[in-house]
Amino acid sequence: MIIVEYIQSIFLLIAAFLAIVAAVGLVSLSENMKNVVYARIHIIGIFDVACILAMIGLGQFLLAGIYFIIAPFTAHAIANGFYKSEDFENNSSLNVVSDEVDDSNPFIHHKSKIQDLENNDFSEKLKTDDRFSISTLDIIEEE
Amino acid sequence: MDILIISKYILIIAFIIIMVAALRASAYRTTSMGLLGSSVVVVAFAVALLAFGDLYNLTFYKDISLALIFFGFVGTVxxxxxxGGDK
Structure with missing residues (x-):
């Protein structure tokens, strides 16, 4: 029985060590790092292994088996939710701006309208329009 | 003092440390980090409760920790x- 207790305590000590390592890594990662959420999910994987070892050390084998199955689902679900809704760095579909423009706003116009205006050649219209006339004044320097 | 009891106390202290670290990490600006931190806190509490119940002979501690782990997973998902993770 003493050997079993030693094995249990070794499991618990390894779990405690892994938990402290995961805690230090979780806090020490810089928030400005790229893909920091995925890195933290990876660190939580270490903590999950620590939990499984602790459950085995405490004699809860069925709970350890359940958590061994559940933990990857949780990590993958969080990573998937982050990618689909909040990851503006990697997911390009989140950066698309909608084409809907409010017509009542006088300062914002649709891009195609502006392009049509730019493509129009106004020089011919200006020539034929009677309202515009070009007058030149000759200035002679001697006068 | 028995080495098993000492290692259980060390385990409880380590899990309290990671609960504090997870609370700090859950204050990060995205919602996913809050979700991750809260799930870590729940699981750490459940395993610490297992060790605590083993030490002090609490009643129903295994059932409580099983419920915490299982419903924590369900709530996270x-x-x-x-x-929007299922789009």
Missing amino acids: AFVVVM
Whole structure:
């Protein structure tokens, strides 16, 4: 029985060590790092292994088996939710701006309208329009 | 003092440390980090409760920790679905 207790305590000590390592890594990662959420999910994987070892050390084998199955689902679900809704760095579909423009706003116009205006050649219209006339004044320097 | 009891106390202290670290990490600006931190806190509390119940002969501690782990998983997945993880 003493050997079993030693094995249990070794499991618990390894779990405690892994938990402290995961805690230090979780806090020490810089928030400005790229893909920091995925890195933290990876660190939580270490903590999950620590939990499984602790459950085995405490004699809860069925709970350890359940958590061994559940933990990857949780990590993958969080990573998937982050990618689909909040990851503006990697997911390009989140950066698309909608084409809907409010017509009542006088300062914002649709891009195609502006392009049509730019493509129009106004020089011919200006020539034929009677309202515009070009007058030149000759200035002679001697006068 | 028995080495098993000492290692259980060390385990409880380590899990309290990671609960504090997870609370700090859950204050990060995205919703996913809050979700991750809260799920870590729940699981750490459940395993610490296992060790605590083993030490002090608490009643129903295994059932409580099983419920915490299982429903914590269900809540996390439900929140991810609400966030848009199933698009």
